Amino acid sequence: MSRSPDASIAIAAHDIAAWHTHTDVLVIGYGGAGACAALEAAACGAEVTVLEVASDGGGTTALSGGQIYLGGGTPIQNACGFSDTRADMEAYIRIAAGANADADKISAYCEGSLEHFDWLVNQGVVFNPEYYGGKHTNTPEYQSLTWSGNEKGFRESQAAKPAPRAHKPKAFWEDGGATLMATLKAAVARSPIRVETDTRALALIHDNGRIVGALCRQDGELRAFGARRGVVLCAGGFVMNREMVAKYAPRLQDATPIGNPNDTGGGILMGIGAGGAAINMSEGFVSVIWYPAGAFCEGVFVNEQGQRFVNEDCYHARGGHHCLNQSGRKAYMVVDSTIFTEPPLYAAAQVKEVGESFEELERDAGFPEGTLAATMATYNRFAARGEDPLFHKHRDFLRPLDKPPYALLDFSIDSGIYYPSFTLGGLDTTVDGEVRRPSGAVIPGLYAAGRNAAGLPRSGEGYASGFSVGDATFFGRRAGRTAARNS
Amino acid sequence: MSRSPDASIAIAAHDIAAWHTHTDVLVIGYGGAGACAALEAAACGAEVTVLEVASDGGGTTALSGGQIYLGGGTPIQNACGFSDTRADMEAYIRIAAGANADADKISAYCEGSLEHFDWLVNQGVVFNPEYYGGKHTNTPEYQSLTWSGNEKGFRESQAAKPAPRAHKPKAFWEDGGATLMATLKAAVARSPIRVETDTRALALIHDNGRIVGALCRQDGELRAFGARRGVVLCAGGFVMNREMVAKYAPRLQDATPIGNPNDTGGGILMGIGAGGAAINMSEGFVSVIWYPAGAFCEGVFVNEQGQRFVNEDCYHARGGHHCLNQSGRKAYMVVDSTIFTEPPLYAAAQVKEVGESFEELERDAGFPEGTLAATMATYNRFAARGEDPLFHKHRDFLRPLDKPPYALLDFSIDSGIYYPSFTLGGLDTTVDGEVRRPSGAVIPGLYAAGRNAAGLPRSGEGYASGFSVGDATFFGRRAGRTAARNS
Numbered sequence: 001m002s003r004s005p006d007a008s009i010a011i012a013a014h015d016i017a018a019w020h021t022h023t024d025v026l027v028i029g030y031g032g033a034g035a036c037a038a039l040e041a042a043a044c045g046a047e048v049t050v051l052e053v054a055s056d057g058g059g060t061t062a063l064s065g066g067q068i069y070l071g072g073g074t075p076i077q078n079a080c081g082f083s084d085t086r087a088d089m090e091a092y093i094r095i096a097a098g099a100n101a102d103a104d105k106i107s108a109y110c111e112g113s114l115e116h117f118d119w120l121v122n123q124g125v126v127f128n129p130e131y132y133g134g135k136h137t138n139t140p141e142y143q144s145l146t147w148s149g150n151e152k153g154f155r156e157s158q159a160a161k162p163a164p165r166a167h168k169p170k171a172f173w174e175d176g177g178a179t180l181m182a183t184l185k186a187a188v189a190r191s192p193i194r195v196e197t198d199t200r201a202l203a204l205i206h207d208n209g210r211i212v213g214a215l216c217r218q219d220g221e222l223r224a225f226g227a228r229r230g231v232v233l234c235a236g237g238f239v240m241n242r243e244m245v246a247k248y249a250p251r252l253q254d255a256t257p258i259g260n261p262n263d264t265g266g267g268i269l270m271g272i273g274a275g276g277a278a279i280n281m282s283e284g285f286v287s288v289i290w291y292p293a294g295a296f297c298e299g300v301f302v303n304e305q306g307q308r309f310v311n312e313d314c315y316h317a318r319g320g321h322h323c324l325n326q327s328g329r330k331a332y333m334v335v336d337s338t339i340f341t342e343p344p345l346y347a348a349a350q351v352k353e354v355g356e357s358f359e360e361l362e363r364d365a366g367f368p369e370g371t372l373a374a375t376m377a378t379y380n381r382f383a384a385r386g387e388d389p390l391f392h393k394h395r396d397f398l399r400p401l402d403k404p405p406y407a408l409l410d411f412s413i414d415s416g417i418y419y420p421s422f423t424l425g426g427l428d429t430t431v432d433g434e435v436r437r438p439s440g441a442v443i444p445g446l447y448a449a450g451r452n453a454a455g456l457p458r459s460g461e462g463y464a465s466g467f468s469v470g471d472a473t474f475f476g477r478r479a480g481r482t483a484a485r486n487s
Numbered sequence: 488m489s490r491s492p493d494a495s496i497a498i499a500a501h502d503i504a505a506w507h508t509h510t511d512v513l514v515i516g517y518g519g520a521g522a523c524a525a526l527e528a529a530a531c532g533a534e535v536t537v538l539e540v541a542s543d544g545g546g547t548t549a550l551s552g553g554q555i556y557l558g559g560g561t562p563i564q565n566a567c568g569f570s571d572t573r574a575d576m577e578a579y580i581r582i583a584a585g586a587n588a589d590a591d592k593i594s595a596y597c598e599g600s601l602e603h604f605d606w607l608v609n610q611g612v613v614f615n616p617e618y619y620g621g622k623h624t625n626t627p628e629y630q631s632l633t634w635s636g637n638e639k640g641f642r643e644s645q646a647a648k649p650a651p652r653a654h655k656p657k658a659f660w661e662d663g664g665a666t667l668m669a670t671l672k673a674a675v676a677r678s679p680i681r682v683e684t685d686t687r688a689l690a691l692i693h694d695n696g697r698i699v700g701a702l703c704r705q706d707g708e709l710r711a712f713g714a715r716r717g718v719v720l721c722a723g724g725f726v727m728n729r730e731m732v733a734k735y736a737p738r739l740q741d742a743t744p745i746g747n748p749n750d751t752g753g754g755i756l757m758g759i760g761a762g763g764a765a766i767n768m769s770e771g772f773v774s775v776i777w778y779p780a781g782a783f784c785e786g787v788f789v790n791e792q793g794q795r796f797v798n799e800d801c802y803h804a805r806g807g808h809h810c811l812n813q814s815g816r817k818a819y820m821v822v823d824s825t826i827f828t829e830p831p832l833y834a835a836a837q838v839k840e841v842g843e844s845f846e847e848l849e850r851d852a853g854f855p856e857g858t859l860a861a862t863m864a865t866y867n868r869f870a871a872r873g874e875d876p877l878f879h880k881h882r883d884f885l886r887p888l889d890k891p892p893y894a895l896l897d898f899s900i901d902s903g904i905y906y907p908s909f910t911l912g913g914l915d916t917t918v919d920g921e922v923r924r925p926s927g928a929v930i931p932g933l934y935a936a937g938r939n940a941a942g943l944p945r946s947g948e949g950y951a952s953g954f955s956v957g958d959a960t961f962f963g964r965r966a967g968r969t970a971a972r973n974s
Contacts, residue, residue, distance in 0.1 A: 008925040009696070009762060099737035209496070244925075247766050247915070250586035269925050273762065275496060278925075279734050282769040305877045307794045325812075327878075368876035370865040378857040389855035390792045391814075428734070438495040438731075438756050438765075 005203045007266055008273035011215055013207035020223035023049040023194070025483045026214060027232045028201045028267060031059020031260075033450025033472035034234035035184040037433075037480030038193045039123065044484035046229060050188070051199045051216060053235075053262050057188075058181045060236055060259045060422075060451075061469055065138040066176020067148055068473065069093075069466030071165040072110060074117045079129035080145050084163035086110045091160035092151055096467070098459035100280050104431045105456055109474055116474050117167070123187040125180060128170035135294035137316065138176065138465065144168050149464020150315050154392030166466040177469065201266065204231060204274045204446070211274055211445035230445040230483035232433070234476060237423040237451035238265025239284070248281040248425060251324070254413055255286050255421035263422070267452035271427040274446055277438040280454040281425030285463050287320035288411050288419050290333060290349070293342035297397040300379055301411070304330040306362065306371030308379065311391040317463040320419060323411050331411040334361070334376060336401040349409035349417055356404045365408050376401065422451070422468075424460065429453040433479025447483045449476040492690045494753055495760035498702055500694035507710035510536040510681070512970045513701060514719045515688045515754060518546020518747075520937025520959035521721035522671040524920075524967030525680045526610065531971035533716060537675070538686045538703060540722075540749050544675075545668045547723055547746045547909075547938075548956055552625040553663020554635055555607070555960065556580075556953030558652040559600045566616035567632050571650035573597045578647035579638055583954070585946035587767050591918045592943055596961055603961050604654070610674040612667060615657035622781035624803065625663065625952065631655050636951020637802050641879030653953040664956065688753065691718060691761045691933070698761055698932035717932040717970035719920070721963060724910040724938035725752025726771070735768040735912060738811070741900055742773050742908035750909070754939035758914040761933055764925040767941040768912030772950050774807035775898050775906050777820060777836070780829035784884040787866055788898070791817040793849065793858030795866065798878040804950040807906060810898050818898040821848070821863060823888040836896035836904055843891045852895050863888065909938075909955075911947065916940040920966025934970045936963040 005011060025041040027034045030052035042048045050057070071077065071089035090110040094101055121127070132143040139146045148166030150156050171179035188195065196218065205213040205224060213226040238244045239257040241264040246253055257263075272278055290296045290312075297313040303326035310322040312333070323331035332352060355361035362372040380400035382388055388398055413419050427435050427448045434442040435453075449455070450472035457467035492498060512528040514521045517539035529535045537544070558564065558576035577597040581588055608614070619630040626633045635653030637643050658666035675682065683705065692700040692711060700713040725731045726744040728751040733740055744750075759765055777783045777799070784800040790813035797809040799820070810818035819839060842848035849859040867887035869875055875885055900906050914922050914935045921929040922940075936942070937959035944954035 006924060006926045006928055008764075008928075099740065243927075247764075253586065272759075272764070272925050275760065277495075277734075277759070278765075279768075281766075305795070308792070368865070368869065370861070370868065371877065374857070374861040374865065378855070378861065381857065382855065390858065437493065438759050439493045440730075441493055441495075 005215060007203050007269040010204045010206045010274040013205055013212055016205060016224045018224070019226045022226035022228060023047045024227070024229045025232060025480065026051065026225055026227035027234055027480070028214060029059060029233070029235035029450070030057030030195060031234065031236060031450060031472065032061030032181065032184070032469055033476035034059070035181070035188055036473045036476035037232045037234055037449055039184070039187055039191065039480070040477040041480035041484040042191050042193050044481055046484035049194045049196060049225065051201055051225065052195065052197045053200045055197050057185050057195065060263060061472060062178050062181035063260055064177035064469055065168065065174045065465065066171065066180045067138060067166040067168045067466035067469060069148065069165050069464060069470035070113050070117050070167045071163055072113045074114060074167065076127045076129050076145050076167055077163060080131035082163050084165070086113065088160040088163065089113065089165065092156055093456065095156050095159055096149060096462035096464055097456065098462045100283065100458035102458070108431045109456055112474060119477070120473070124183045126170040127167055131164065135291045135297055135313070137289065138174055139168055140173055142170055142172055144170055148466050150318060150462070152394055153311065153314060180469070201235070201270065204270045206274060209444065211443060227445070229486045230447055232479050232483050233267040233271055233427070233448040233452040234450045235267030235452055236260065236263040237426070238268055239263050239422045241265045249284050249423055251282065252284045252286060252421045252423065255419040257422065258420045259422050267448065268426050271435055271446065271448055271452065275437050275443055276435040276446065277428040278425060279428045280458050283424040283459060284421050285317050285424060285460045286324055286419060286421045287317045288323050288417060289316045290319065290411065295339045295342040296335070298399050299333040299335040299339055300376065300401065302332050302334060302372060302375060304328050306367040306375050308375055308390055311388065311393040313393050313397040315464060317460050321461040324413060329413050333409045333411055334401060335407050335409060336403040337405055338403045340407055349411055350415055351407050352410045353408040354405050358406060361406050361408055424457055426451055426453045431478070432482040433475060434482060445486060447479040449479040492702060494690050494756040497691045497693045497761040500692050500699055503692060503711045505711070506713045509713035509715060510534045511714070511716045512719060512967065513538065513712055513714035514721055514967070515701060516546060516720070516722035516937070517544030517682060518721065518723060518937060518959065519548030519668065519671070519956055520963035521546070522668070522675055523960045523963035524719045524721055524936055526671070526674055526678065526967070527964040528967035528971035529678050529680050531968055533971035536681045536683060536712065538688055538712065539682065539684045540687045542684050544672050544682065547750060548959060549665050549668035550747055551664035551956055552655065552661045552952065553658065553667045553956060554625060554653040554655045554953035556635065556652050556951060556957035557600050557604050557654045558650055559597060561601060561604045561654065563614045563616050563632050563654055564650060567618035569650050571652065573600070575647040575650065576600065576652065579643055580943070582643050582646055583636060583949035583951055584943065585949045587770065587945035589945070595918045596943055599961060606964070607960070611670045613657040614654055618651065622778045622784055622800070624776065625661055626655055627660055629657055629659055631657055635953050637805060637949070639881055640798065640801060667956070688722065688757065691757045693761060696931065698930060714932070716973045717934055719966050719970050720754040720758055720914070720935040720939040721937045722754030722939055723747065723750040724913070725755055726750050726909045728752045736771050736910055738769065739771045739773060739908045739910070742906040744909065745907045746909050754935065755913050758922055758933065758935055758939065762924050762930055763922040763933065764915040765912060766915045767945050770911040770946060771908050772804050772911060772947045773811055773906060773908045774804045775810050775904060776803050777806065777898065782826045782829040783822070785886050786826055787821040787863065787888065789819050789821060789859060789862060791815055793854040793862050795862055795877055798875065798880040800880050800884040802951060804947050808948040811900060816900050820896045820898055821888060822894050822896060823890040824892055825890045827894055836898055837902055838894050839897045840895040841892050845893060848893050848895055911944055913938055913940045918965070919969040920962060921969060932973060934966040936966040
């Protein structure tokens, strides 16, 4: 066999002429999910091999900001003076995960949050008990604790007492993910886990429906890696596979894919080929970034009808979701001169129009008469009282916009502004990482975690920073453990 | 083998102890897609058996209004004085199918539209060259031609010259679907096609990856039906399988499923079990109905922010889509006394509030001050000039609402108003009905059409009446033909 096989067809074991090697648990992908799956499987006594297509581990986790969503009263939360409960964390995540939420996964995740914190610390991850309270996309220096989602949102804060839950491993600014992966890789290096890089898994191998290995390309050859107890798919999402994005998540097509170049959905395709169900495939994180400076949250988003559509102090993926959903995908922010003099970190939005009054802005930007101006009059009248009855922006960000000149900033996706995106669909798994068929039955010997699975984060609109790395590391461990115990 | 097998696992042919029967082409499901697949396969010289789980054919097509989306200058369009071109039809459907559009299918459908009309007529379908021009959900009497989508919408009419394209077989009011199926079944009865009712297909049978039959339950026994040339899956959508809806299309969960009780996704699951990719699974038709009377299109939809969100003369599934997408899923219609005295056919919306002025309505219904009243002032000012710069409602329906008292009708899904829904996801197929793996490779011997496939209609927001029956009959024929020619 020399041609690469179709990833979406599992190969029968009796068609494998010779096995290259055998191990107990074969982990495919060496990012956050794969590292944790391997560590936990090894801790359960299994012989573990991790395969990585790149020349080193890290995956998309290493490229991320490294925030891990943890709560219920972690040592870092406590040290920074925040009280939090599992119940509040769970109530919040249920809202955040939206219509597609997996209640069992949310429950397990919240129940295990403190233990997971301890486990990470035991692997060598250092958290710095400093809190950053600004409106930002990550902590700007070495602080470990910050707000990262819509916890203080109107609906969310009614359902659950807000708490900051993003825990970034101690590292400067966006280096959290690289630091996390360096630490986890050091833990792997101390263990008997075998890592094989430059190795691309091509298709799963089954024996009468049970998954027993993977066919890989390594050193220019096709090699069959056997797995006595199971295969754990941890090979990332599919945002870099633009054909898959067009087919499964067309809403993401015009946004900018973020991740590593190997986020091409191979693990998901292999899982489908073994009979697994792929769910939540149309969902993704789509963001547009207007803060920091936090003052931009005092601005007012409007669509081409001159209507507001979101609380402007929300998490940036909620903003991106709504900006992309407006008719004609047009979205603008009205700011006054107080805001506009703040240095924008990311939001290099182009100025579409300026005006000395909202009426002038409305007219010159081509909004129908009585739309933008009426929106702003109502907004300002309520903001003066510290109220936002339409979208319930927090009073910290409510200030009448009354310092002309006013500007209209273009946040439309066709303006060229940055809309980062990644996928949130994957294999349907049990809370223990077993891959399910469409009927719900599990496939013996097959496990998945990270963005190969549909996990904790199911909705861009409700996303919070830390959901993905939290999910990948937490459920990666569970998948590794389940595989190791499979006999 | 006595237990029912898991539909989502294809069975190996060598596990079949005895075959019940063999045919060339096995069609699973006897609705619009199945009937047309069978007729075309038989016309190509294949021996054909149709299996139907119910005690008679008809499927969801027989329950539908029977409209078939056809254009490009059909004899009925011409007789009623409308000119239409393939190019206009294709440009319109491309917009209607949205981000998920399958350009190849749209192109083939438009290219084949006139031939498909002739074919239907040759099967015995009678179209009545009478046109109904009112705003309705189907022609109210025996007329065959009417408008059925958003052809006259602002964006659509800029891209394509509008034409009415819904062709209902001659039948009273909603009897079009039953009449269509009676006619197609009569054509099947005149043919050598064998129909076996009360027969439930349970799982596909493969021989080294090629699909060679289906295991069925019939007369209380498991029986293997062999198919020498192929199996065509035409077993309908999955809206009646509430577990699948929750998993794949959670947005439809609170709407009312419409279809026949066997729309449980079995065909889709069998296709997945054979390695097929399921796509567009999160999409569905979700409607709420406010017209007729057409006068209700003069009303103004608002959300809980008192903002308009859609042109109120749009097709009802676009209205349903947007009503369901508003924050808190709240949607209301403002009407004046001129409208409210019209008899509503479906729209038994409850009156949430009445008022002598918009300010009173705003206050009493709890909208923030300066929201609903500002919306209505702007709407009325432009409507007096025959303009709707916000949503471009057609001037036929633009009239200032100025005849108090005013009423606010509740169209929110939690008000109890009827939100019918069905699924638009299914197996990924080629334009000839071959089922594709996630990699794009086709599965030998496996075909799908109707709502077992992701076909022409891909978006509830862009849906038009006639897309589903048009798609099922047109691509059902193609799938049957391809299967018959497979050797």
